Amino acid sequence: MRVGVVTFPGSLDDRDAQRAVRLAGAEPVALWHGTHDLQGVDAIVLPGGFSYGDYLRCGAIAARSPIMAEVIDAANSGMPVLGICNGFQILVEAHLLPGGLIRNDHGDFICRDQVLRVENASTAWTNGFLEGQEITVPLKNGEGGFIASDEDLKRLEGEGLVAFRYVGINPNGSLDDIAGLTNSRGNVVGLMPHPEHASEAGFGPDTPAAMRSGVDGLTFFTSVLAHSLATA
Amino acid sequence: MPTIVVDVMPKAELLDPAGKAVTGALHRLGKSEFSAVRIGKRFELTVEGGVTDAVLADARELAADMLSNGVIEDVIAVTVV
Numbered sequence: 001m002r003v004g005v006v007t008f009p010g011s012l013d014d015r016d017a018q019r020a021v022r023l024a025g026a027e028p029v030a031l032w033h034g035t036h037d038l039q040g041v042d043a044i045v046l047p048g049g050f051s052y053g054d055y056l057r058c059g060a061i062a063a064r065s066p067i068m069a070e071v072i073d074a075a076n077s078g079m080p081v082l083g084i085c086n087g088f089q090i091l092v093e094a095h096l097l098p099g100g101l102i103r104n105d106h107g108d109f110i111c112r113d114q115v116l117r118v119e120n121a122s123t124a125w126t127n128g129f130l131e132g133q134e135i136t137v138p139l140k141n142g143e144g145g146f147i148a149s150d151e152d153l154k155r156l157e158g159e160g161l162v163a164f165r166y167v168g169i170n171p172n173g174s175l176d177d178i179a180g181l182t183n184s185r186g187n188v189v190g191l192m193p194h195p196e197h198a199s200e201a202g203f204g205p206d207t208p209a210a211m212r213s214g215v216d217g218l219t220f221f222t223s224v225l226a227h228s229l230a231t232a
Numbered sequence: 233m234p235t236i237v238v239d240v241m242p243k244a245e246l247l248d249p250a251g252k253a254v255t256g257a258l259h260r261l262g263k264s265e266f267s268a269v270r271i272g273k274r275f276e277l278t279v280e281g282g283v284t285d286a287v288l289a290d291a292r293e294l295a296a297d298m299l300s301n302g303v304i305e306d307v308i309a310v311t312v313v
Contacts, residue, residue, distance in 0.1 A: 057301055064298065093301065100303035102242075107249040147246065147304060173247070 001228045003221070004031040004041035006071070008062045012049030013084065013196060020199035021045070024221030033065040043080040043124070043224050044071055046087030048140075048194055058101060058143050059089030068094055080124035080224050081188045085141055088180065088190030097181045097190050098156065099148030104141070105173025113205035113214070114139035114193050115167040116179050120160055123186040128223040134167055135216035136205045137198040139179075144192040146174035159184060164191050195220040234279045236291045239308040240300045241272035272308070275299050283312050 003021040005028055007014045018028035029041050033051075038044070051062035062068070068090070075081045075096050083091035091097045104110060115136050118129040129135065148156065153175060156162055164180035172192070180191025195217030198204040204214035242248045251270040258266050277291055288310070295307045 056299070057304075060298070060301065092303075098303075100301055102246065102304050103249045105247055105249065107253060149303065 001026040001043070001225055002029050002039075002041045003027070003043045003045060003224065004029045004038060005045045005047055006031045006033060006067055007047070008033040008049070008051035008065060008090075010049050010051045010053055011047050011086070013194065014047040014049070016194075017045045017047045017084065017196045020196040020218065020221050023199050024218055024225055026221065026225050031067060033062065033067050036066055036070055038067070038070050038074060042228050044074065044082070045196075046071070046081070046083040046090050047196070048085030048087060051086055051090065054143070057089075057093065059086055059091075059093040062086075062090045063093035072096060075183075075188050078185060078187050080227060082125050082220065082224070083188075083190035084194055084196060085144075085192055088192055089143070091188065091190040096188050097183060098152045099146055099181070101143055101192070102145045102147055103143045104145055104171070109140070109142040110144075110171050111138070111140040112171065113137070114169075114171060114179075116164045116191075116193060117167050118163070119165055120163045120182055120186075123163060123182045123189050123223075124227040125189040125220045125223050126163060126182075127227055128219040135198075135219075136207070136214050137193045137195050137217045138205055139171055139193040141172070141192055144172040144174065146172075146178045146192075148175065156181065163189055164193070234283045235313050236277040236279060236283060236288065237309070237311050237313055238275040238277065238291065238295045238299050239272060239310075240275070240295070240305050241270060241308050242305055244270075244306075246304060272305075273299075288312065 021028040118133045121129045121131040163182040166177040198217030254269040
């Protein structure tokens, strides 16, 4: 399986996402924002970072970059697309997921190992989890406060489209403790925390077993591999 | 050269942490007569040639679709100066 990772000007975690793809057993493919070429990949990751310096709004300019026309078409025809942090903001700005992300309610950039509850374990990127499972992945953002209209929020909750919720602490003022979403088809998933930073023992969050041994994030990437094999 | 100005503000019901920080600074300076500050954006679109109805319509569409995000912001005004 080939998983494309799009690099935008200001992307930060594209190489980490590529590494996580490789650790999961798939082949990472570097994609470039300025082209219209998805290079025949089977899934796409929009990585974290600060595309275009967060100018205009986080993810707003990247969402209108050349390759996003193809990403949007691919997402609408069922290809798995994962947006991490800035990638989540790009998905929202591209209207592939509803709502918006605003500055953290306390005004500070936050960086912590965050516990999440998997609310929807039937998506292309979460099928390796159990519903209700608690996982720990790093969270690092300044503008991660999720908001949506009352109508959208009701629909998200009613249709099971909340993929992840913050547990223990709401780190940024997100409505309903929402950390990540899926579309109704389950192929597009976006979240503020960083699963790619919890994919290799020695470099992940601390666990009771050992320092930096957390690899809960790897399951995102093994999930999409399993999804690809199941739908092949 | 004519210019179209687009004013965008965060929605009134949303917390505006930047505005809140400035409000705090004003109060520390003793300017307590200013009870709140909200921070928005002003875009100045320089237009080659005249501002026709079509250009203005284009600017309004751009203001709604790209220069603002309707989930979190409101377009306050699109004016020709």
